[in-house]
Amino acid sequence: MSEATLQDALHTVLLTMGFQERLLALRKERGLTQQALADLAGLNVVQIRRWETGASQPSLDALMKLTRGLRTTTDDLLFGADDRGPDDEFRLQFEAITRLDPDEKSALRSVIEGMLIKHEARRWQTAKA
Numbered sequence: 001m002s003e004a005t006l007q008d009a010l011h012t013v014l015l016t017m018g019f020q021e022r023l024l025a026l027r028k029e030r031g032l033t034q035q036a037l038a039d040l041a042g043l044n045v046v047q048i049r050r051w052e053t054g055a056s057q058p059s060l061d062a063l064m065k066l067t068r069g070l071r072t073t074t075d076d077l078l079f080g081a082d083d084r085g086p087d088d089e090f091r092l093q094f095e096a097i098t099r100l101d102p103d104e105k106s107a108l109r110s111v112i113e114g115m116l117i118k119h120e121a122r123r124w125q126t127a128k129a
Helices: 003-014 019-029 034-041 045-053 060-070 074-078 088-097 102-128
Strands: none
Touching: 019 045, 019 060, 019 074, 034 045, 034 060, 060 074
């Protein structure tokens, strides 16, 4: 199995887990012990243990250190499949948008913002009625 295939499989599994499971899976996937991760991240090994067992949650500063030690992103540590990003219906369109030139992106942003404002105004009117 190729490295890319393994990474895709790991990412799919991570999307269905909670923070403590994602932290543990990423650490093991990187071949790190709790102590090695603590050393790389500049954290105390006791904290790593507490986070992996769900006994506590890391601070923002600790999350940043964890992501550096694990060479990952906070999104990979914190969010499941349905927590972030566009749903599958819009994913391809949003990926295509990243390839537009800056003027096209700006125009599209204006259209999207206008639609969202219109939607919220309609929602507020319905709620008042």
